[in-house]
Amino acid sequence: MDHISPVLWQFLDKWLEHFSLFPPEASKIAPQMDALYFFMVLISLVGLTLVTLLIVAFSILYNKKRHPQAVQIEGSTLLEATWTIIPLGLFLVIFVWGALLYFRIYTPPPNAMNIYVVGKQWMWKIEHPGGQHEINMLHIPINEPIQLTIISQDVFHSFSIPAFRVKREAIPGRYTSVWFEATKVGTYHLFCTQYCGTNHSQMIGDVVVMSPDDFKQWLAGSTSGNSLAMDGERLFSSLSCNACHNSQPDARGPNLVNVYDSKLTLSTGQTITADDAYLRDAILNPSQNITQGYSPIMPTYQGQISEEGVIALVEYIKNLHSDYRVVETLNTTDIPPNNEQTAPPPGQKPPAQKEVKP
């Protein structure tokens, strides 16, 4: 080893240490995607070998010296059919396999833990429902399905975790989502992969997968004290949403208790499911989304509220199972200030919400 110069050795060492052809498989879907990927690599190698062999073999067997007179051949329908049908068949297999994976990645299971991601030039803002906010870092527990609800507050970005084999565009104006289940503790790259301006290459971070206990600890240590839902409640009141959505019998706005994921009939007669996208739309474009039986008088909050604010409101509405506090806030003149809230015990709901009886 002493004949190899230190520089070269450093280079080799670095290369061998980091040599890999694919990223770590750190999620449940990763090995499944890799299986399809390697199948395609195999097919490609076979195809390339076949083509190369044909070219090389024919070039040798039929080069001018050896085969001075060419034989004019029109074609062969059989061969044409063969090399149409076999590639087509292989491509269709790949299509079906890929489609299954695609549906799997973009159809979150109902019990997934939801984390919100807001992309902006040039950082990722991550919001856990318990109120933990991160920038360019995503802490998650292992072996638990996690859904990301993603939105951009300016231009297109793309949230990518190569180790999990997931990627989803962050689009201004609408939510997109993707889910995964991490299977290996560790730290993995998080990239923005949709060109978004000057510091596109700086919009990177880390995904930290932790054991469940470590995660609980982290949650406890990182919270500001207010869950997203509590922030939402604060906004609900300060933006005077409760002026119309006050659960009174003569209320001008529909009752929002248990509205999340319920079936709503709109004033157009259409029936929709009140999911995240609908709630966001209803806040920012209320005229499109009037519930049947109510007048189109809700003002739009477009421009008055940030994407994080909308997320907080959506979280609040998602967790609204009783109108007790709504009625309460109508009667109180002030809302307890931030620092009077005690941090909730790890893994439990904040104490204030414990008073709410379904």
Add this chain to the structure above:
Amino acid sequence: MSDSSAVANGAVAEEPHDHPSYQRHHFETVDQQFDATNFAMWIFLLTEVMFFGGLFMAYLIMRNWYYRAFVEGSHQLSIFWGTANTTVLIISSFTMAMAVWSAQTRRQRALLTFLGLTFVLGVAFLGIKGIEWHEKWVKHHVPGIHEYSEQAFLNPASDPEVYKEYHDQPLSPAMASKTEEYFFLYFAMTGMHALHMVIGIGLLVYIFFRARSGAYTNGHYTYVENFGLYWHFVDIIWIFLYPLLYLISRY
């Protein structure tokens, strides 16, 4: 090695031309020339269809999403002027067709008359468009620039002329802001159409003066015919624009 040089030398010597003077040398016959140039114009019009298609696509989607804003936006347009423009263009297409016939039958006076009429009608169309656009400018319905005003949609009663005719319901602020999208598409589509009209009128002037010197009544009416195709196409685009922009809530 090349024996083509012998034949090439023959080609250098000028041979008497046995074809009309307007036949280009790369065509074998006049028919081939007419056929080819006519075909070329049709293909060009196909590209124009694809060009306007993008605008129609955008319109389709926006109208579907913001129907009420589009309805009330369209109420701000004058059906009178729109219908007038449609009539003007349809008549101009007729006069253009007559011009083509005149060229084909070598009637120079008639050709000039019909070209002139087409020109007048084309300018009339642009004039009416100018009136309509000016009206939009004055009412602050030009999107993006010149302080777009949503007042007429938030409170329709504030615009008595339009209100008298349509009795629109007030739009919510969210929907009222979408009327700006309607006007953006209105100006983009009528503007692009008007640009094509301007180009057409320019070409028409050129053709008029060429017709005066007898260029099209000697059997070489191709230019008039192909220009006629272009003119009809611009007319057809308007015939699509008119109901889409003006007649949204009138079935």
Add this chain to the structure above:
Amino acid sequence: MSAPTIVVLPDQSTARIPKMNFLSKENGLLSWLLTSDHKRIATLYLISITFFFFIGGALAGLIRLELLTPQSDLMAADTYNKVFSMHGLIMVFLFLVPSVPATIGNFLVPMMVGAKDLALPKINLLSWYLYIAAGCMMLYTMAVGGVDTGWTFTTPLSTHYLNTHVISAGLAVFVAGFSSILTGLNFIVTIHKMRCPGMTWFRLPLFIWSNYAASILMVLGTPVLAITLVLVVLERTVHIGVFDPAYGGDPLLFQHLFWFYSHPAVYIMILPGMGVISEVVSTFSRKRVFGYTAVAFSSVAIAVFAFFVWAHHMFIMGISNYAALVFSLLTMLVAVPSAIKIFNWSFTLYKGSVTFETPMLYAFGFMGLFTIGGMTGVFLGSTGTDIHLTETYFVVAHFHFVMVGGMLMAFLSGIHFWWPKWTGRMYPEKLSQLAALVTFIGFNLTFFPQFILGTLGMPRRYAAYPPEFQVLNVFSTAGATVLGIGYLLPVLYLTWSLRYGAIAGDNPWQATGLEWQTQSPPLTENFPEIPIMDHEAYDYEWLEKQNLARQQQEEVV
């Protein structure tokens, strides 16, 4: 020992370039700038396209230099963004789209169908002037600071979030698009209306079929790009438009409209190259292309399917899962005709008489590299793997394999193949074979590591990257240096050959196309009189009979 060759040159001691040809007919700048001769226009295009290629190539060099190190240390991130944007814009719109059609196509299409010129010669000249105008606007954009939207002009970044020269870049592309539309229009009319007597559709060379298919795409697809750019420019000036979600517009609408052109655009770029390969493989195997009808129809099939797959660029952008499914299926279908062609070309060698002159070497390079590029397209067309691979260097590697390993190799193959016809002179064979080899090696070294980088997750359009990606990037940059040499060599020796190359004669390759039956360089009017096509395409037996007849005639004389 010397390799067998099919080149048949006239006796160099007595051979001369024919006195009367399209190059010598008239002299003076105006005779060139106001020409209506398709061959002169093709020459003008060749010079301008080469010029813009090297500017785009220099920008590529800058990109690779920056990516030698993980940090953004050679230039500021902003500058890097402008460099790759201009590289993409120039290479796509000022090089790849016009490359074969506007140069080789313009030169050959009339001759191959047996006509004296294209149907609309003045429109052809106009299309060159539009190209030059677009080029000047692009240079202007660069001179005043460049644009950093990427070549894809993604909204709302390009409409509301950048203060660089989006409008001038967008207008440059708009004008280049018109140049492209006019070329395509001219080809379609010529192929339909100006075939010589006896030239039925199925006697046309496959080069014509490919250019015809590409012309359909040019004519139908480019206008959609034009209107999309108009809307972007409007939105930028008026500050409201249909792509801005804050006003109710839809940024995905831009994506749909943009890719509706830009996907067919890639087939505009590759189909003419495939046409070249058909001609070259046939000539250097002395055989009719295997399965002529299949290859002809596959060109048209590619053109038709091309219009139905655009949203495979949008699989992760929140389109419905079912829409993604449909587009993925159609993408698989569009891959099949290309596979058919590769096999047909391979089997053209079967029982042929193969030689390895430079055009054939480039053709072989094309076949191998396009196979890889095409297969990796399937990786991206399959929705499941696309999620992981899209927007990474895998995509960059994929399109460089098909565009540079494919299209550019086909372009070089064609330039070398028709150089004797165009200039009357042969290029230096040994040196050009070396250049082909250097290009092939350099290309693989540059772009193959990028597949691995993409699989590892390295995103595209990154000025700086995590250090573990450095080694592969270093390989890639090393390869780029070799590749640069491989591209520089042809410029040098082809220019040299204009003065010192061997006289080529009418048909040095003993090829069968109509263009090889006239002098080199051709007359301005191509043929002294319009030929009559009385034999099938690639009829080498007919050629032998012709040669025999001519020999007997000369003996008699």
